[in-house]
Amino acid sequence: MRALLQRVLEAKVVVDGQVTGEINHGILVFLGLGKDDNFEKGKKLIDKILKYRFFDDEQGKMGWNVSQADGGLLLVSQFTLMAQTQKGLRPDFGPAMPPSEAKALYEQLVDYAKSQFKNVQTGIFAADMKVHLVNDGPVTFNLEIE
Incomplete structure (x- = not known):
């Protein structure tokens, strides 16, 4: 499981x-x-994401999590994160969970996130989504749970 934050x-x-x-x-x-x-x-x-400290605190250091920073959480499913890219010039999506299973798990994780945090928004699983963002910093982290 991978999350790009x-x-x-x-x-x-x-x-x-x-x-x-x-x-x-x-x-x-x-x-x-x-x-x-x-x-x-x-x-x-989800617990790690919600506790992860990468918002600036009073000293300007990454000391606050999303709750302390009074921020929101936008969850977007993205199977392409699971692609193997080490060989060749085309991604291999073999490691990704099949869509029917992934949709059920994604929905469970969204429900769990909403039970743990007040401001959770989402995309639509497997839809053609247009994601608009203004990166702050930029600050980007890759988290994995095995």
């Missing part, structure tokens, strides 16, 4: 001209699910 000043997801999720400052999370991933791994990852 971007600290943003604002972010939104648009599907068919409609905004499906939008936050002001906070974390935009692109979430990739692999064949061996499960809800327990996902809970650990």
